Amino acid sequence: MDSLIQVRDLVKVYSLGEMDVRALRGISVSMERGEFVAIMGASGSGKSTFMNILGFLDRPTSGQYLLEGINGERLSRDELAEIRNRKIGFVFQGFNLLSRTSALENVELPLTYAGAQTSKRKEMAQKALTEVGLKGRGHHHPSQLSGGEQQRVAIARALVNQPSILLADEPTGNLDSKTSEEIMSIFQRLNRELGITIIMITHEPDIASFAKRNILFKDGKIVDDHKNSAPTIAGGWK
Amino acid sequence: MTRLLASLRIALRALTVNKMRSALTMLGIIIGVGAVIAMIAVGTGAKRRISEQIASMGSNLLIVLSGSSTSGGLRFGSGTVPTLTADDGKAILNEIPAVRYVAPVLGGGAQVVFGNQNWSTIVNGTTPEFLEIRDWFLSSGRSFTQQDIDGATKVCLLGKTVVDNLFGGIDPVGQVIRIKNLPMTVIGVLATKGQSTQGQDQDDTIMVPLTTAQKKLFGMQFPGMVRVIMVQATAPEVMKDVEDQINDLLRQRHHIQPKQDNDFSVRNLTEIMSTQEQSANVMQYLLGAIASISLIVGGIGIMNIMLVSVTERTREIGIRIAVGAKGWDIRLQFLIESLVLSLAGGTLGIAVGMAGTLILTSFTQWPTLFSIKAILFAFLSSSLVGIFFGFYPAWKASLLNPIEALRYE
Numbered sequence: 001m002d003s004l005i006q007v008r009d010l011v012k013v014y015s016l017g018e019m020d021v022r023a024l025r026g027i028s029v030s031m032e033r034g035e036f037v038a039i040m041g042a043s044g045s046g047k048s049t050f051m052n053i054l055g056f057l058d059r060p061t062s063g064q065y066l067l068e069g070i071n072g073e074r075l076s077r078d079e080l081a082e083i084r085n086r087k088i089g090f091v092f093q094g095f096n097l098l099s100r101t102s103a104l105e106n107v108e109l110p111l112t113y114a115g116a117q118t119s120k121r122k123e124m125a126q127k128a129l130t131e132v133g134l135k136g137r138g139h140h141h142p143s144q145l146s147g148g149e150q151q152r153v154a155i156a157r158a159l160v161n162q163p164s165i166l167l168a169d170e171p172t173g174n175l176d177s178k179t180s181e182e183i184m185s186i187f188q189r190l191n192r193e194l195g196i197t198i199i200m201i202t203h204e205p206d207i208a209s210f211a212k213r214n215i216l217f218k219d220g221k222i223v224d225d226h227k228n229s230a231p232t233i234a235g236g237w238k
Numbered sequence: 239m240t241r242l243l244a245s246l247r248i249a250l251r252a253l254t255v256n257k258m259r260s261a262l263t264m265l266g267i268i269i270g271v272g273a274v275i276a277m278i279a280v281g282t283g284a285k286r287r288i289s290e291q292i293a294s295m296g297s298n299l300l301i302v303l304s305g306s307s308t309s310g311g312l313r314f315g316s317g318t319v320p321t322l323t324a325d326d327g328k329a330i331l332n333e334i335p336a337v338r339y340v341a342p343v344l345g346g347g348a349q350v351v352f353g354n355q356n357w358s359t360i361v362n363g364t365t366p367e368f369l370e371i372r373d374w375f376l377s378s379g380r381s382f383t384q385q386d387i388d389g390a391t392k393v394c395l396l397g398k399t400v401v402d403n404l405f406g407g408i409d410p411v412g413q414v415i416r417i418k419n420l421p422m423t424v425i426g427v428l429a430t431k432g433q434s435t436q437g438q439d440q441d442d443t444i445m446v447p448l449t450t451a452q453k454k455l456f457g458m459q460f461p462g463m464v465r466v467i468m469v470q471a472t473a474p475e476v477m478k479d480v481e482d483q484i485n486d487l488l489r490q491r492h493h494i495q496p497k498q499d500n501d502f503s504v505r506n507l508t509e510i511m512s513t514q515e516q517s518a519n520v521m522q523y524l525l526g527a528i529a530s531i532s533l534i535v536g537g538i539g540i541m542n543i544m545l546v547s548v549t550e551r552t553r554e555i556g557i558r559i560a561v562g563a564k565g566w567d568i569r570l571q572f573l574i575e576s577l578v579l580s581l582a583g584g585t586l587g588i589a590v591g592m593a594g595t596l597i598l599t600s601f602t603q604w605p606t607l608f609s610i611k612a613i614l615f616a617f618l619s620s621s622l623v624g625i626f627f628g629f630y631p632a633w634k635a636s637l638l639n640p641i642e643a644l645r646y647e
Contacts, residue, residue, distance in 0.1 A: 057560060057640050078564040085562020096557045096644060100255055112244045113562040157561065 002069055003030040004164065004197060005054065010063035012049050012220075023049040025220035026063070031213075033164075036191040036198045036231075038208035041217030047201050048169060050217070054199065055088050055167045056080045068164055085113050089158025093170035095150040097142040103129065103153045104138030110161045128156035132186055148179035155186060159196070166190070168200040172207050184210040185234035210234055241567065249575040252547070260579060263543045266536030267583025267623065268590055271616045273529035275591025276598065278612035281522025283605035288518050292511040294431055294440070296372040298338075298474055300481055301505045302326075302467040302488070321501040323462035324448060326491060330469055334483045336476040341368035342464035344451045350444065352404040352415040359400050361417055361444045363451020364468075371470040372431075379411040379426030382447050390449035394422045398430045399442040417444065418455055477506055530619070536583065537623035540576050544631035548572065555635050556643025568636040569629075576628025577621060584620030588613055 012024040023046045031037055041047045052058035053065055056072050064071065067087060072080055089110075090096075097106045107125040116124070129138055132152040142150050151171060158166050168187070172180035188210060190196045200211060208214050209232045216224035253260045304321040327342040345362035366381050368374075382393055394417065401410050410424045431440040452458050471480045481504050488502055548555070555568060592608060599606045 052641050055560075078566070081559065081562050081564045084560065090560050092644065096553070096560075098554055098557060100251065109558070110561040112241065113558070113564070113567055115241055118243075161562075 002066075004033045004035075004068060005029075005031040005199075006064070006066040007054075008064045010050070010053065010065060011061050012046070012053065012058070013061045023220055024053075024060070024063075027220075027222060029215065029222060029225065031197070031199065033197055034191070034195050036187065036210075036212045037200065037215060038211035038213070039199065039201045039215045039217060040203060040205070040208050042203065045217040046220040047217045051167055051169055051199070051201050054165070055090060056084050081113075085110055086161060087164040089155075089161065089163040089166045091151070091154050091158050091166065091168040091171045093173035095142070095147070095154050095174070097150055097153055097157075099142050102139050102141055103134065103145065103156075106142070106153055107138075107156045107160050109157060114161060124160055125156070128160040129153070131159060131190070132156045146179075147175050148182055151175065151179075151183055152186065155183070155190075159190070165197045165199060168198065170201055170203070172202065172204070177206075180207060181234045184232075188231075188234055206232075242570070245567070245570045245574050246578075248571055249578055252551075252575055253578060256547075259543060263539055263579055264583035264586065266539035267533070267580050267620055268536075268587040270529070270533030270536035270623075271584045271587025271620050272591035272594055273532045274526060274616045274619070275588055275608075275612060276595045276606075277525035277529040278522065278615070279591070279595040279606040279608050280598070280604060281518070281525045282607040282609055282612065285515065285518040285522060286607050287605045288511070288515050291432075291434060292508070292515070294373070295434070295507060295511065296374075296468075296470060297508070298471040298477060299371065299507045300469040300471065300477065300484065301507055302330075302469060302484060303503050303505065304465055304501070320459055320463045320465060321492065322464050322467055322488075323460070324452075324464055325462055326488060327464070327467045329487060329491060330467065330484055333487055334480060336472050336480050336483075337469055338472045339367040339371045339468075339470045341365050341371050341468045342448060343368065343466040343468060344448060344456060344464045345466075346456050348418045348444075348455065350400065350404065350415055350417050352410075352413065355404045355406075357400060357403040359397075359442050359444055361394075361446060361451065361455060363446050363448040363455065365448055368445070368468065371468050374431060375429040376426045377429045378409070379424070381426055382445075386447040387449050390447060390453050392420065392422045392450060392454070393425045393447065395426045395428055395445040396424055397428050397441040397443040399439055400444055401427055417446070420454055422446065422450075474508065477508065481506055533619060533623060537580070537627040540579055540624065541627035541631060543579075544572060544576050544628055545634070547575070548631045548635040551635075552638060552643045552646040555638050556640045556646065559638065559640040560644060565636040569632040572632035572635050573625060573628045576631070577624040580620045580624025580628075581617075584617050587620065588616055591616070 007027055007029045010024050010027040011022070014021045014023055027050060039047045039050065049058065053060050059072065070083065072083065075083070098109070104122070104125050107128050108121045111121040111124060126138060129135060132155050134149065134152055134156065137145070137149070142153070145153065172183055175183065184207065187198055187200070191198050202208050209228065211228060212231055213227050215222055302322065322342070324342045327340045331337055331340040341364050343362050343364045345360055347358060348361045349356060349358050365387055366383060369381055376395070381395065386393055394415070396410055404415065405413070410427060413424050414421050415424060428441065434440050446455065448464070452463065469480065469484065471477050484504050485500065489500065492501055494500065558568060595606050595608070598604065
């Protein structure tokens with residue numbers, strides 16, 4: 001059976017005026033269903049570019065990326081949007097919730113664009129919020145929630161469409177260590193209990209140690225890729 | 239459908255968050271639509287007044303004026319030299335089948351006196367058909383008859399203005415007034431006619447039997463002399479034919495040689511009026527066009543605010559695109575926003591326009607008229623403005639690069 005994610009010779013070149021910046025210089029990797037991968041590397045190592053391509057937010061200059069056998073190369077902007085909507089959940093460093101919009105409505109957002117009925121939307125969004133331990137907090141606005149809670153709303157939003165992969169870009173970058181561990185505990189539980197594939201970017205080795213596989217980027221190339229035989233177990237939240 | 243409702247909700251929320259800004263943006267549309275409504279009301283009112291004046295003048299009306307003349311190198315205008323007679327009028331009626339009524343008129347200015355009041359007005363000697371042609375009624379008393387014409391009796395009909403100036407609340411019917419010192423019995427009062435298209439007060443007039451005017455008031459240079467013959471044709475389509483036939487008939491009756499000029503002239507007043515009506519139309523379109531410019535300016539205001547709004551919400555747009563919003567979802571969101579602004583502005587603008595028109599009317603006494611068509615037009619054009627000026631910002635938003643948008647501070 002094919003891998004969930006197959007990447008071959010991925011190259012991404014940005015042209016900044018006169019100069020070409022080679023962000024990715026030939027990445028080949030595959031990932032399977034149910035993995036929890038941490039991608040590490042210094043800033044400028046190309047890990048964010050890689051993540052954007054995995055999330056169909058960007059297109060590679062050359063090389064091939066298949067998600068469940070789907071090649072985004074020839075697809076239109078709108079078709080890519082649909083794939084993102086159905087198969088990918090995003091969690092960002094800065095949470096990226098819509099302010100002035102309640103937590104519940106933030107979680108509903110992907111369902112809105114999937115064209116789900118209002119009642120179904122509410123039900124699924126509630127379920128996702130329960131999943132991240134925010135049951136009954138749906139009516140709060142992001143400004144009324146702590147950083148950790150906001151990130152949990154973002155995770156609920158990423159989960160609500162039951163995507164194939166959850167992409168997290170520095171999910172703990174704006175959080176203190178205790179809250180970070182809470183988030184990691186959620187990731188671990190989602191991975192373990194619901195079998196959700198998680199790919200997470202981080203530059204903190206502590207955070208990477210929660211993942212089952214660590215990949216290290218340097219100068220646009222993978223320099224290390226190893227299974228983490230004994231991931232740290234995160235303490236649960238109350 | 240659910241997506242449309244969701245977009246509507248998102249748009250409404252975005253607008254209520256920036257209440258002041260939304261209100262100011264709407265103000266542009268309110269003024270634009272209000273101006274369109276008010277200007278069209280003024281234009282329609284003016285047009286209606288002209289139509290009424292045309293109707294008040296009498297329909298299918300031709301006026302035969304006695305001729306211009308040349309004397310010692312000086313050319314005098316139409317009507318300066320009397321050439322027409324009452325018999326010309328009879329001939330026109332009898333020999334041209336498409337003529338319904340004919341009324342010869344001989345008139346002039348005269349001083350009239352009742353008791354200690356006096357007034358200067360126009361006294362017209364004519365036949366009872368005059369009232370038929372002008373579609374004019376009596377508000378009291380009776381008109382004069384063929385017997386009055388035959389006997390040149392000393393009776394008269396007074397216009398409303400004359401009554402107001404001579405009789406302070408007394409019923410004039412049966413009273414005797416003096417016209418050029420000749421005592422005349424008032425037998426009727428004419429209904430109010432209002433201003434003519436030239437702004438003359440049509441009610442400032444007295445009517446007497448033609449023969450009375452000829453023999454007792456103004457005198458005649460030759461028997462049966464009249465200055466004007468009013469002719470009413472049976473239908474608007476035959477006006478041109480009747481005009482030609484009158485020309486032929488009168489040339490023949492006046493023994494005018496083929497190369498000589500007419501000693502009379504025929505005017506088609508309906509034609510003149512319809513020209514005025516056309517210019518009122520042009521006026522209306524012009525007013526509408528000027529008002530439309532302010533509507534367009536209002537639209538540019540919407541576009542401006544929408545562009546600001548798109549820039550401000552770059553990150554939000556990035557989030558939406560990342561979680562799966564298609565280009566159309568984003569466009570719809572911003573289009574609905576501008577549409578809501580312009581339609582709300584349009585609705586308020588209609589109210590403001592109507593209120594403004596009523597105020598204008600009460601201050602200036604201009605005739606104004608609202609039409610459903612104008613209101614629909616204003617509403618429709620405000621929604622078009624919303625779509626047209628909302629489209630570019632919406633389109634721009636939908637083309638944002640999600641990666642850059644998400645990084646936008």
